[in-house]
Amino acid sequence: MRPTRRDVSVRRGVLAAATISAAVAVAAPAGAVPGGDVPPVSPQAAAAGFVDVRTVVPDAVIDLRYATPHNFVGVPLYPADARCLVHESMAPGLAKAADELRAQGDVLVFWDCYRPHDVQVRMFDAVPNPAWVAKPGPYARSHEAGRSVDVTIAERGQLVDMGTDFDDFSARATAYATDGVSAAAQANRARLRTAMGAGGQERSDPGNGSGGLAVYSGEWWHFDGPGAGVQRPILDVPID
Ligand SMILES: [Zn+2]
Secondary structure (H helix, E strand, O other), X not given: OOOOXXXXXXXXXXXXXXXXXXXXXXXXXXXXXXXXXXXXXXXXXXXXXXXXXXXXXXXXXXXXXXXXOOOOOOOOOOOOOOOOEEEHHHHHHHHHHHHHHHXXXXXXXXXXXXXXHHHHXXXXXXXXXXXXXXXXXXXXXXXXXXXXXXXXXXXXXXXXXXXXXXXXXXXXHOOOOOOOOOHHHHXXXXXXXXXXXXXXXXXXXOOOOOOOOEEEOOEEEEEEOOOOOOOEOXXXXXXX
């Protein structure tokens, strides 16, 4: 589904807001003990094997777009205090990615992590195109299983140029797009893919990977962890 003109103008506003919020978060004092200030996850989240990503990547910038109106649906889909929960199988790959970026002076920015099933249903109702929004099914996989994340890179408090904003439903948002994507943005996307894949081979052994996170070719910001594509029972885990 092509975006309407109104959608595009909304997204431009979103980019500015995200840049500012990322800058504020990155400017916060560093040196926190890993996971030291992070409250424990809910019993349901713990039972599902979920961890708060801040215990894995202590310098992560958490900017959950779906907890704000600044998303393609236009209204908050998560509670304001939603947190970035991921399945523990993503932890080694995310830690390695953050290490690699940190050595370059950069930090990971998380736009989305675990996504409750009812939110996926609302998203598909808003954009019923499976090329851009996963069609909800009778099982959980990817974000619904806490095994995929939407991320970008912040450098000196600013989001790097990736060529499009988050949830830009255009061909330029595909991971390996070249038309309309500057050489610098293509290089930044490659840098993100390299860092996210640092934990091991991508896609070589789906469901039993060594920890590396693989980009979804349809969206430069979406990365799947080990076993992300496996169909699992739908979860009922609160996101806050
Ligand atoms: Zn995603």
